Amino acid sequence: MMLEMKPNLAILVALGGLCASTAVADTLNVQLSADIRSSRPGVNRDALSDSMALNVSEGLVAFGQRGNIVPMLAQEWTVAEDGKVYTFTLREGRTFHNGAPVTADLVKQSWEALLAAPKFNCASYFNGGRGAAVTSVEAPDDRTVVITLDKPNAMFLKYTAQSQCGGMAIMHPDSFDADGKWDHPVGTGPFVFGEWKRGQSLHLTKFADYVPLEGEIDGYAGRKEVLVDDINLVVTPDRATAVAALRSGDLDIVPFLSTSKASELSSDPAFKVQSAPHGGMITLLLQTADPVLSSPEMRLAIVKALDIPELVDVATHGLGVPNASLVPLGSIYHSKVQDERVSYAPDKVPALLKAAGYEGQELVIQTNRRNPINENVAVIAQAMLQMAGINTRIEVLEWATQLDRFRNGGFQMSAFNYSNRADPVLAYSAVVASKEDRGSAIWDDPKAIELVKEVLQTPDGDARQALFDQLHKLYLAQMPFVMLANNLDVSVSAAYVQNYTTWNGFARLWGVSLKK
Amino acid sequence: MIKFVLSRLLSAVPTLFLVSVAVFTLIRLIPGDPVALMLGDNVDPQVYAAMSHQLGLDRPIPVQFVLWLKSLLSGDLGRSITSDQEVLPLVLHRFAISAQLVLVAVTIATVFAVPLGMLAAWRQNSAFDLGVVVGGTILMSIPTFWMGLMMLLFFGLQLGWLPVLGYVSLGENFWDGAVYLLMPVATLVLHETGILVRMARASTLDVLRLDYVTHARAKGLSEGQVLRRHVARNAFGPTWTLLGLILGNLLGGVAVVETVFTIPGLGRLIVESIFGRDYPVLQGCLLFVAITYVVVNLIVDLCYPIFDPRVKSA
Amino acid sequence: MSIGKTNKYLGGLLVAFFLLAAFFGWVYTPFDPLAINLRAKLEAPGSGHLLGTDEYGRDVISRLLTAARTSVSISLLTVSFAVIFGTLLGSVSGYARGWVDRLVMLFTDTLLAFPSILLALALLSILGANMYGVVLALGLAYMPTVTRVVRGAVMSLREQQFIEASRLMGHPVHYTLWAHVVPNCLAPVIVIATSMFGSVLLTESALSFLGLGVPPPAPTWGNMLAGARPYMAQAPWLGIFPGLCIALTLLGINLFGDYVRDRFDPRMRGL
DSSP states (O other): OOOOSSOOHHHHHHHGGGGTTSOOTTEEEEEESSOOSOSSTTBSOOHHHHHHHHHHOOOSEEEOTTSOEEESSEEEEEEOTTSOEEEEEEOTTOBOTTSOBOOHHHHHHHHHHHHHOTTBTTHHHHBSSSSOBEEEEEEEETTEEEEEESSOOTTHHHHHHOGGGGGGOOOOGGGBOTTSOBOSOOOSSSEEEEEEETTTEEEEEEOTTOOOOSSOEETTEEOOOOOSSEEEEEEOOOHHHHHHHHHHTSOSEESSOOHHHHHHHTTOTTEEEEEEEEEEEEEEEEOTTSTTTTSHHHHHHHHHHOOHHHHHHHHTTTOOOBOOSSSOTTSTTOOSGGGOOOOOOGGGHHHHHHHTTOOOOOEEEEEESSSHHHHHHHHHHHHHHHHTTOOEEEEEEOHHHHHHHHHHTOOSEEEEEEOOOSSHHHHHHHHBSOTTTOTTOOBOOHHHHHHHHHHHTSOSSHHHHHHHHHHHHHHHHHOOEEEEEEEEEEEEEETTEESOOEETTEEOOTTOEEOO | OHHHHHHHHHHHHHHHHHHHHHHHHHHHHSSOOHHHHHHTTOOOHHHHHHHHHHHTTTSOHHHHHHHHHHHHHTTOOOBOTTTOOBHHHHHHHHHHHHHHHHHHHHHHHHHHHHHHHHHHHHTTTSHHHHHHHHHHHHHHHSOHHHHHHHHIIIIIIISOOSOSSOOOOTTTOHHHHHHHHHHHHHHHHHHHHHHHHHHHHHHHHHHHTSHHHHHHHHTTOOHHHIIIIIIIHHHHHHHHHHHHHHHHHHHTOOHHHHHHTTOOOHHHHHHHHHHTTOHHHHHHHHHHHHHHHHHHHHHHHHHHHHHOTTSOOO | OOHHHHIIIIIHHHHHHHHHHHHHHHHOOSSOTTOOOGGGTTOOSSSSSTTOBOTTOOBHHHHHHHHHHHHHHHHHHHHHHHHHHHHHHHHHHHHHOHHHHHHHHHHHHHHHTSOHHHHHHHHHHHHOSSHHHHHHHHHHHHHHHHHHHHHHHHHHHHTSHHHHHHHHTTOOHHHHIIIIIHHHTHHHHHHHHHHHHHHHHHHHHHHHHTTOSSOTTSOOHHHHHHHTGGGTTTOTHHHHHHHHHHHHHHHHHHHHHHHHHHHHOGGGTTO
């Protein structure tokens, strides 16, 4: 199809005011597939809200590019011998968007307000629900913040930096109105929260007084230099419309694209398509409590019947990379052991089925249409299983329904994606648990539960690596579900947009410039 | 007359109540809930329970309903679970957007379709008639999402005349707003014209066969006079009923068109609140839509005797 | 050729063609409509696959044929449901007036105020993700239109002399209704029903567009059309063929409907 890439300038001029709202040179128009839920980091949020929040606000520490913890508002910190007291020294010269300097007292206020917020998404990470509880946040002087836990927690800083906790963003009290209700974010990030028309658009403007750190862009931290004046996030729910807008120049960046569209656009010189795996997981879940699937031979038969490289290739339109381990490919913990996998061997399936006592019972694969990868996985897996003599049927559910079944374990097989996990152990703890404690538990095994507990208490290093390797071997032996690949960040930007990448599900807008 | 209007409005109360009960129960019986959606794949049973409790979702449905009804009677429709906005202003704002779109589109469609349909009926079996019937049928056969996308690709992309996405309300800036409304309105107009033209033609044909038309013709009135004085008025009745239905239907939001053209209207709000299980918003929307129905149908019924003298005025 | 004849032949031909296709697809398809062939995805129409293949390498014509049956069944069942119950309710309500009328209208208005998408979602989760949920949801969504139109027609008929005469002759109500009222409001019902038949196909595709409707992999014209959107530039045939099926069926059924209406309308008899 012949399509003109940019609106003809002559027509634009001729139409005069008609197109007044199209981009000026230093505004970056970015697609937002749904409006953000709220403007408060860590409260009433979803992935898109997090993505906005991380551009506007900052915490004491943040995740670096490889999943390591790096300083942000804190310049450095120390952990006491007993592992319970964290002492942060604040960086000098940081200011909030309203011009107020960042002081230890304001950090303390911000932490306390967030921990006390009734809808705080990460309450369980800091109240003892998972690991340790924060017993106090103190500000002995202007530049020192002391956080005390009730017991040691090797994961504390990682929990702090998680995007779904808003990175424990430090917000100025002006973020609240006179009645103490949340109004709008006044943070310290490189972008200022601007005009927000609900359901339509959100502007993030350049924070003129922001002082970028030295060095390179590094995950949620590092050098945050803003090279445009204004970001216009436009709510565009329909994917086809978003792509048309990209072609017409009404949008400059589509941060989250389906793999099918990406593969179509990648051959077009007018666009830059980028894809990279993140810590999320593309899986085919198996219900180990199901009478048929409780047999390990049955589960092994299913895995051997699936040509996983082919499945991943087709489901992700050639962009995905198979990974049998819950440790992401890019992680420092993805060792050689993590590369071990069960190989495709359809000839071994009949014997395994016989050993499992399988008599052609129908298995239902649940999936949804919200995520095309899930739908593809279900459709292709069904065809492959059918060929191997395993009788399966697809049930397409609306997303909320499938999620409800997931939460209660109400499925036999489910094509399901886990969102990005900041650390490999968080991927394991998402699936490993006792089904009695948590309906959504997939891998209910005492040994695995024990191992995950141990990793959570082990600081970074070789001991942690050994535990991850043990977990992966145990997974291969028990095959409690099918890990297919890491999920992908696929983004597309116009060719004149420089340096944009979506990183770990986050639309990172600093360092991006326009060269029209 | 006033008594009639009042009694009609009063008799709508049971409808509104029934709608509310049904919506309230149905949306809660469907699997999936707002808390689960908020937590996604991060399911911690304790967090789940705490959040459900906070939203009052752990109480029995009848109790929740009575509480909702109570605050409704004091004019409070509650707050959105997903966006924390107050429901009433939200619904009114979104409705205003959908209403602009729909009223403009239906008016234009009627202005085109009714005369065309009548002329086609009057010239029944002519080439013109065939053209109108086939043309109308083809127009109504194209799904609106398909037609919308075609327009986007052609006018927005190929020609670059119109913006592909965005929305400015007419109140804010009339001309900018009109530019954004052009394609969605055109999409709706084409679709509704197809439906209305067929109805107008069919009901005109009915009237043309009636005795008094023959009588009028026999009296020696010119065809134009017959058409204007006798046919037009009477033939408009059924079309008017259909128009009321269409209007009532569309005012409830045009989810598909709003999605394709990124218009933040009521239809999209309803669809989003169903998928997002945003109970208070959905309840508010549907209550509002039901009220719109009642009012539109009341107006249609009040006007019916004007167009169809056969019905005695109530 | 007069339009009456055109209606009869063209409309009849189109309807017969698609009914035949639906039946044919039940008995035979060149390929398995659900069979995936990943090496042959998005093939253009040509020798191997007459109308090409889709994103999973499934044969488009086989899917169209299977879809014809599902789509036609959905439409037929939905329209029958809506027409039967709508006419029943509408004629009773329009003729009886009073509290019966109010009760029926209460029910009708409640249904009208309901978005069919919520009904579809609810019914699909109760009845399971299959075509009957869609039929029931759409049937309930379309029924009020029939009810209101029939009621309007009956209200106006009721004032006419021949109904009055039947009443005065002492005929029981159900006889008057059945023998005089119902046949005389057939015209609008048939017009409504025929346009509805096509409209159901459209609504089904709109539901699919919004993420509901008959769930894949089972094909319907609607979900094939909705599913083809991402491939509009790459593989236009994926959208064109189901779109044509819907449009041509609509055209046929409407033209044929006009013809049927002329035949059925009592006032046309003997002309």
